[in-house]
Amino acid sequence: MSITSRYLPPGESSRRSGLVLLCVVLVGYFGLSYDNFFTVSNGLTILLNVSAIAIAAIGAMFLLVSGNVDLSIGGQYALISVITAQFARESGNAAVAVTAGLLTGLVLGTVNGILVKYMKISPLIVTLGTMAIFKGMAYLVSEGRSVFGFPAEFIFLGRARINEVPLPVIVAAVLFVIGGFVLLRTRIGLRMFAIGGNANAARLNGVDVDWLVVRLYALNGLLMGVVAVLTTARLGSGTPQIGTAFELDVLTAVILGGVGFAGGSGHPVGVFAGVATIGILSSGLIFAGLEDWWQQISKGAVLLLALAADQFAEYRRSRAARREVPPDADDQRSAGAPTAPVDEYDLGIVRTRPPGEVVLACRGLARRFGSVFALRDGTFSVRAGEVVCLLGDNGAGKSTLIKLVSGVYRPDAGTIEINGSVAQLAGPADARRAGIETVHQDLAVCPNLGVAHNLVLGDEPSRRLLGILPVRDDAAAVERARTRLASLGITLPDMNRSIGRLSGGQRQSVAIARAMKDDVRLVILDEPTAALGVTQTRNVLRIARRAAENGAGVILISHDIRTVFAVADRIVVLRLGAVVFDGPVDTITHTRLLHLMAGLEATGAPAGPDLGAPAGPDLGAPADPDAAAGPADPDAPAGDRLDLMEGKSR
Numbered sequence: 291m292s293i294t295s296r297y298l299p300p301g302e303s304s305r306r307s308g309l310v311l312l313c314v315v316l317v318g319y320f321g322l323s324y325d326n327f328f329t330v331s332n333g334l335t336i337l338l339n340v341s342a343i344a345i346a347a348i349g350a351m352f353l354l355v356s357g358n359v360d361l362s363i364g365g366q367y368a369l370i371s372v373i374t375a376q377f378a379r380e381s382g383n384a385a386v387a388v389t390a391g392l393l394t395g396l397v398l399g400t401v402n403g404i405l406v407k408y409m410k411i412s413p414l415i416v417t418l419g420t421m422a423i424f425k426g427m428a429y430l431v432s433e434g435r436s437v438f439g440f441p442a443e444f445i446f447l448g449r450a451r452i453n454e455v456p457l458p459v460i461v462a463a464v465l466f467v468i469g470g471f472v473l474l475r476t477r478i479g480l481r482m483f484a485i486g487g488n489a490n491a492a493r494l495n496g497v498d499v500d501w502l503v504v505r506l507y508a509l510n511g512l513l514m515g516v517v518a519v520l521t522t523a524r525l526g527s528g529t530p531q532i533g534t535a536f537e538l539d540v541l542t543a544v545i546l547g548g549v550g551f552a553g554g555s556g557h558p559v560g561v562f563a564g565v566a567t568i569g570i571l572s573s574g575l576i577f578a579g580l581e582d583w584w585q586q587i588s589k590g591a592v593l594l595l596a597l598a599a600d601q602f603a604e605y606r607r608s609r610a611a612r613r614e615v616p617p618d619a620d621d622q623r624s625a626g627a628p629t630a631p632v633d634e635y636d637l638g639i640v641r642t643r644p645p646g647e648v649v650l651a652c653r654g655l656a657r658r659f660g661s662v663f664a665l666r667d668g669t670f671s672v673r674a675g676e677v678v679c680l681l682g683d684n685g686a687g688k689s690t691l692i693k694l695v696s697g698v699y700r701p702d703a704g705t706i707e708i709n710g711s712v713a714q715l716a717g718p719a720d721a722r723r724a725g726i727e728t729v730h731q732d733l734a735v736c737p738n739l740g741v742a743h744n745l746v747l748g749d750e751p752s753r754r755l756l757g758i759l760p761v762r763d764d765a766a767a768v769e770r771a772r773t774r775l776a777s778l779g780i781t782l783p784d785m786n787r788s789i790g791r792l793s794g795g796q797r798q799s800v801a802i803a804r805a806m807k808d809d810v811r812l813v814i815l816d817e818p819t820a821a822l823g824v825t826q827t828r829n830v831l832r833i834a835r836r837a838a839e840n841g842a843g844v845i846l847i848s849h850d851i852r853t854v855f856a857v858a859d860r861i862v863v864l865r866l867g868a869v870v871f872d873g874p875v876d877t878i879t880h881t882r883l884l885h886l887m888a889g890l891e892a893t894g895a896p897a898g899p900d901l902g903a904p905a906g907p908d909l910g911a912p913a914d915p916d917a918a919a920g921p922a923d924p925d926a927p928a929g930d931r932l933d934l935m936e937g938k939s940r
């Protein structure tokens with residue numbers, strides 16, 4: 291698939307053209323078989339019949355793109371229809387009836403959204419349940435009967451024509467164009483794709499996923515309100531039987547149109563082609579004189595075919611993505627080698643510049659989970675322009691310490707100072723506001739979005755189209771991404787290439803670049819080289835160094851001591867929840883570091899040759915006499931106390 295400078299959501303352009311071809315074949319076949327098929331009036335009838343599907347398809351498209359679904363739209367259709375009809379009859383006022391219909395849709399959609407997001411129940415199950423409830427309520431409200439007796443102006447709404455074109459068709463066309471515009475050109479549209487691609491990544495990038503999804507369900511309900519009001523007005527009655535198998539038509543059209551059921555992909559043009567196909571097929575089947583059940587069977591079969599095509603496209607996409615990942619000869623060479631020589635990671639760093647002021651100072655941080663003390667004494671500091679490597683065996687407490695610093699957990703004891711002031715981090719957003727950015731091990735990127743969009747997600751640049759409409763500014767996003775990447779010495783040929791099609795090292799580079807916001811003070815890199823080969827590792831380490839040179843403090847967590855010696859200014863070792871070493875990289879040897887991590891010094895194993903001094907009898911207790919005296923005076927200035935500890939095992 292060619293990737294243009296314009297953002298192209300990962301909908302399948304080829305499948306859309308296939309669908310258009312299918313439409314042409316169907317029209318040709320039915321046109322040749324039935325005399326009246328090719329008439330303007332039949333064309334308008336088809337459009338009128340699919341206008342309801344087209345309006346509902348907008349909401350379904352938004353939900354599916356963001357990884358959600360609503361099976362209850364048929365039930366909503368019936369319930370809104372009878373409520374609208376009763377208001378129309380009782381009030382005799384079209385405006386009251388329309389308002390009642392739209393509000394009912396909004397409420398039903400919001401109920402679905404709240405159940406899905408805040409009760410953490412699968413959208414399929416929730417909306418299957420509400421489908422039955424709404425349908426049942428429609429019978430309850432109407433006592434199983436159709437509701438007639440509307441004011442003339444209400445009926446006019448459904449039957450009015452402008453230049454022979456029915457009003458519902460015009461409403462559907464306008465809403466569809468607005469829906470497509472929102473999906474492709476606005477910040478919210480990008481966020482829908484992001485949530486469908488990786489909801490957790492979107493959340494970590496500051497997108498309020500739950501709130502957005504609730505709004506999408508509410509909008510879906512509102513659109514069903516429009517559908518039900520127009521149809522009820524056109525038919526001149528509200529009935530609980532309406533909307534039967536409506537969800538089948540809508541989902542078939544949307545999935546047939548290339549919106550992936552797994553979320554994160556789709557295009558309005560494809561959905562339009564899907565809606566047209568369903569309309570032509572339904573009309574053709576009526577012309578063929580097939581009974582209603584044959585129509586249901588045909589549409590069900592088309593839905594299954596669409597899902598199969600969706601799976602096939604997904605398979606082709608992932609194969610293409612694998613093929614497109616840039617080969618790395620060096621990594622292939624090193625793949626079979628269990629350990630690369632230390633020199634392989636040599637970055638040729640000359641550490642001349644003294645680090646800047648302390649950006650982070652942790653004092654006596656402690657956190658327990660039930661009876662497990664995950665962290666007992668997290669005390670260390672990071673200065674601007676410094677790379678501090680945090681090491682420790684599995685379960686040493688590294689992740690817990692980092693989660694405290696990045697606001698994921700709150701400490702049971704101890705303090706976190708940022709730029710000299712004690713910070714109360716109530717959540718990751720607080721940490722981010724304080725200038726702390728974390729690059730998580732799973733990178734938290736959206737594989738379906740391009741490099742530039744991943745970099746700006748949560749803070750997308752925007753501009754005013756025609757001086758009024760707020761739209762996403764993709765050119766500014768590309769420019770910002772390019773500048774940010776260049777500041778770290780990263781060159782990527784295409785800013786719109788989806789992240790899923792980059793190599794592991796390139797993905798890691800983009801994730802680090804995303805963290806390097808203009809006001810960042812501290813970047814935490816959680817095992818950034820864990821899954822990388824030699825060349826990619828070296829590149830990522832270079833980028834980490836460059837981030838420090840640009841003025842940020844960097845904490846890098848690693849299990850691989852070769853990378854640590856290549857990149858670190860200072861090393862902090864955690865063991866059993868406490869810091870047991872904190873010192874410049876040139877004050878410790880590989881052997882001693884390994885022993886400290888493994889706790890071998892506690893069992894009398896020889897310490898590294900550099901320090902010579904016997905290790906303390908218990909790694910849980912400080913080995914250094916100063917430190918052994920217990921926690922330092924809490925009133926002592928952060929810098930003094932932390933510097934005192936430098937270069938000493940505790």
Ligand SMILES: Nc1ncnc2c1ncn2[C@@H]1O[C@H](COP(=O)(O)OP(=O)(O)OP(=O)(O)O)[C@@H](O)[C@H]1O
Binds near residue numbers: 659
């Ligand atoms: N949410 C939790 N609930 C219960 N125990 C936890 C939780 N998080 C961490 N722990 C425990 O706290 C200890 C420290 O875990 P932590 O994940 O911080 O270690 P780590 O050094 O990051 O290990 P690894 O390198 O394996 O990721 C472990 O014993 C772990 O089982």
